[in-house]
Amino acid sequence: MNQNDAFDAGRRKWLKTGATVAALGAVAATGLFAPRAVRAEEKASKDTMMYQPTPHGKETCANCIHYIPGKNPKADGTCNVVAGAVAPQAWCVAYAAKG
Numbered sequence: 820m821n822q823n824d825a826f827d828a829g830r831r832k833w834l835k836t837g838a839t840v841a842a843l844g845a846v847a848a849t850g851l852f853a854p855r856a857v858r859a860e861e862k863a864s865k866d867t868m869m870y871q872p873t874p875h876g877k878e879t880c881a882n883c884i885h886y887i888p889g890k891n892p893k894a895d896g897t898c899n900v901v902a903g904a905v906a907p908q909a910w911c912v913a914y915a916a917k918g
């Protein structure tokens with residue numbers, strides 16, 4: 820192997836690596852690697868889940884495992900199931916009690 824052969828082999832390896840990195844970047848740009856729970860478009864609508872702004876007996880969003888609290892206990896939070904802002908005193912059919 821002469822010096823030109825070694826240079827060509829190194830250049831081919833570098834080009835393959837570059838192509839792989841570019842392909843991974845293109846896939847990442849599609850959002851396929853985004854965490855599933857964070858993708859709002861996959862959440863159910865409030866209508867579908869029969870969301871109501873009031874409690875269902877003692878069941879409220881604030882004591883549901885799907886609830887993500889807001890900035891303070893009275894502020895709206897979010898939900899892993901239902902799209903949009905969710906009030907802590909609200910409820911829907913996907914309710915599941917915490918522990």
Ligand code: SF4
Nearest residue numbers: 880883885886898911
């Ligand atoms: S699943 Fe329903 S009850 Fe539970 S936090 Fe989300 S909206 Fe509220």
